[in-house]
Amino acid sequence: MCAAVVAERTEAPPAALSSPPEPVVRVHGLNHYYGEGEARNQVLFGNSIEIPAGQLVVMTGPSGAGKTTLLTLIGALRSAHEGRIDVLGRELSRLSGGELVDVRRDIGFIFQMHNLFDALSAYENVKMAAQLVNGALPDMQQRCVGILERLGLGHRIEYKPRFLSGGERQRVAIGRALVNQPRLILADEPTAALDKDSTMNVINLLKQTTIDYGAAVMMVTHDHRIIDSADRLVHMVDGRIMSDVVLHDALRICEFLRPIELFKSLTPRQLTDVAEHMKKRHYPAGETIIREGEPGEEFFLVSDGEVEVIRADHEVARLGPGDFFGEVALISGEPRNATVVAEGEVDTYVLGKTDFQTALATSQSFRDQLYRVYFMRH
Template structure:
């Protein structure tokens, strides 16, 4: 992805993580065995990426490499703009300060209060005054529902509360990258919901990228991407977020290339996914039209007065004419095989073309080419 990538939700900027050709081995000599094979992974700002896979698949090793907790052996990893293969020990330590780590175990200091544990992170940069640290520390603990536990020692907290303190510690410095390993394992239902909401807010509002190993379905449902690893290889990398996926899809279509990244994202976020079974009618000739359809999978046939006039496939769209002219539908479109479409409503459509004269012209051009 480059800087003009339109699919960084509301944000532009270089990827937070860019890994290429990463191999990693444990042991030496005869006992040496490879745990990571040619890993390539890019994570953009604001993405919540979940890594899954059986234990021993290399997820955690990858996480520690990205987190500058281990030295790279082969390949290249850029984290927050730093090429970590080129950094010395002190450089690695500095990179870690910009990353929020959430470990499976909370690892809080028993001797310190919840606030002081968080402050251990806040004091690291050495840039905040005591008053600023207090404001931030208290604010993040309050946001995690620990407002009345600020001066408690870990011993006086429940398991879930402790884990939330650890999460507060990881997020206190508003890191642009959060690395987490099963962060919700110790949390109860309510805490989990609270924490997940916070992760989501961080990605959407602050553009924080989160790379997380978890098998918690409540998180996977909200993830933008799901990276599945088996035996040290990335076997699938699926975009789960519809808006993100639609955005990726729209990028490849000529008509949408005129849109600025923000406009494209705006359109993508307003599109809904809709499925049709073979033979099912999508629009019918003569009816009034209020929606624009974009085919992402499958094939449709276009019939006018019972004569098939065209077939459309992935990347094609239809239904724009009725929206542009206000006339009834001039053709019937039905699914040939199972079809997945992205649907844009009339109001959003007009908003989109209103916002971009370019886009309107593109749509008209496509229309006239087709007729």
């Protein structure tokens, strides 16, 4: 229940705090415009997002929110005007036209329209993608047949698109996108034309690609059957990523928050609201998370690992998964009264000062609980 509508405004973490594995997609400070001169219209506003391998990301938002534009920029189909996009370890703005084409070969594209060649059979349409990759001919043929069979089209391999149903055509297009086992798959409403069974077939296949070979899947959709299968939900409105939630993390946040005395009185909806604004942040061993005497800007919940709380050069506490810190300075407005250092590799969920205070204002009981905690610690 708590995880159903979990969202978070995302900002790129400082480089020094990034986790070691290179994300498949890294977008930072992305602005984009359409038109020129007086007709110039900004459609993306300072968006940042990182997508690691093995994640099925579902992007939602109203029409004109910028989802597809973001997808095309990540897919090296457009050039970003401002900001930085790294895809599969390559910064797109530094690449030549030919190199961008090479990047696109490593991406699987699934479009709302299947865009299959009417003149080619299902097998040949898939082969159009397969032949872009070096490899022996028998292997290529095997891959094409294999993916079509996995998509339930083994009996339609030699059929041309006009002899296939809408769902079958879209599955051929999906086969074309997946046949080279790309590390990144970009899909725009891929199941819009599919029935329930075909949709689940496709989603299971996409999900399987994230598991089997760690593909990252970015999918624009309004299909709730897919949303239920997503690892992460990104919601865009008016060119901005308004929320970005890893559903697994949201579940953990809720699990952590629920037993804490401070949050016990919150309704599931209020709990969700708090979780909605928390973002995950990784700290390497020995990294100082907050420093005594500095102004308080964030509230922390430990997800994994252990932190040491130091006051006046003495360790006063150790906190582990489910523990939280940093709330005192946010409530009192006073500087941090302790330093917190990561003992080992530590993952935290972080709530910004504004969001924390918004949550505070939302629930009278939550505010009372916090003040009680505050006075207990003093």
